[in-house]
Amino acid sequence: AQSVTQPDIHITVSEGASLELRCNYxxxxxxxxxxxxxxxxxGLQLLLKYFSGDTLVQGIKGFEAEFKRSQSSFNLRKPSxxxxxxxxxxxxxxxxxxxxxxPTFGRGTSLIVHP
Amino acid sequence: xxxxxxxxRYLVKRTGEKVFLECVQDMDHENMxxxxxxxxxxxxxxxxxxxxxxxxxxxxxxxxxxSREKKERFSLILxxxxxxQTSMYLCASSDDVLQNEQFxxxxxxxxxx
Numbered sequence: 001a002q003s004v005t006q007p008d009i010h011i012t013v014s015e016g017a018s019l020e021l022r023c024n025y026x027x028x029x030x031x032x033x034x035x036x037x038x039x040x041x042x043g044l045q046l047l048l049k050y051f052s053g054d055t056l057v058q059g060i061k062g063f064e065a066e067f068k069r070s071q072s073s074f075n076l077r078k079p080s081x082x083x084x085x086x087x088x089x090x091x092x093x094x095x096x097x098x099x100x101x102x103p104t105f106g107r108g109t110s111l112i113v114h115p
Numbered sequence: 116x117x118x119x120x121x122x123x124r125y126l127v128k129r130t131g132e133k134v135f136l137e138c139v140q141d142m143d144h145e146n147m148x149x150x151x152x153x154x155x156x157x158x159x160x161x162x163x164x165x166x167x168x169x170x171x172x173x174x175x176x177x178x179x180x181x182s183r184e185k186k187e188r189f190s191l192i193l194x195x196x197x198x199x200q201t202s203m204y205l206c207a208s209s210d211d212v213l214q215n216e217q218f219x220x221x222x223x224x225x226x227x228x
Contacts, residue, residue, distance in 0.1 A: 009155075032214040043119075043205055043219035051214045090158070094215045101146055101165070101215040107157035 002027040004091055006106035013081050014114045021076040021109050023091030031093040033074040034103070035065055038088040047089075050074065051096070061085070086113040118142075119220040121206050127226045134193040136223050138206030145210055147189035148217070149173075149181060152203040164189055196227045 003026045013019055025031065032051045036044040048059025055067040065076045074091060091106040122137035140147065146165050150158040150173075160173030162181040170181050178200060182190045189208075193200055203224050207217040 032216075034216060036217075036219075041222070041224070043221045044207075044217070045219070046216055049214060049216055092217070096214075101209060101211055102160070102163065103209075103215065103217060105158045107155070 002031060002093055002095065002104045004093055004104050004106040006091055006109050008109045009107070010110045010112065012112040012114060015083050016080050019076075019078045019081045019085070019111070021089050021111070023074045023076065023106060025072050025074065025091075025093045027072075027093060027095070029097060030069060031096050033065075033067060034092040034094070035059065035063070035074070035076050036090045036092060038090065040087070044090060047076070081113055083113050083115065086111055119206055119208055119218050121220040121223050123223050124221060125224050127228065128196050129228050130197060132196050134196050134225065136191040136204055136206075136225070138189045138191070138220055139187050140208040140218065141187065142208060142210070142218065143186065144208035144218070146208060146215070147183065148207045148209070149179075149189065149191045150205045150207065151175070152205055152222075158205065161191065198227050201225060201227045
């Protein structure tokens, strides 16, 4: 069975600083990979996804993520954080074969942005 | 603009009441899901459905049931609400055309007193 690990429960950064949120997965093959963001009291919104091709993926709101097969990682980055980026971030994987469409989510990383 | 809507943003019910949470998607997606979200536990899958009238148990189905009579609508039912079902409930839909990317509703914050 696949699993997703987000090792950081909370991350605090200053506004304008760079950001990296970590995500590691366990799966037999390369899955489809996703990052979602959840603002307080809201549902989840897709930031970006990887399913094939270029391993550096661009998303909305200035986010990007890099898929590293050798490390089974899909870390999310942003060069300069804005106060509005404060939210909960979830990494997820979906099997790319075998007919399953059920995602596995990490437990989330809460981003706190200091002015 | 594609949408998943949930019938209520906030709901307060009493222990023992039967509770219905409704979810509607307008994207003609095959798959629909119900999750509950609790602090520190992330998203936990309650039930999912891959077609009309089809349903499958997720990781925590106890105390819940679901209904999918139409493709666009997926209902979550709490047969007899209990205080430990106080939570945020999220509905989502997906389709394999988009690599099973999930589209989420805004959530229902349910409080059971």
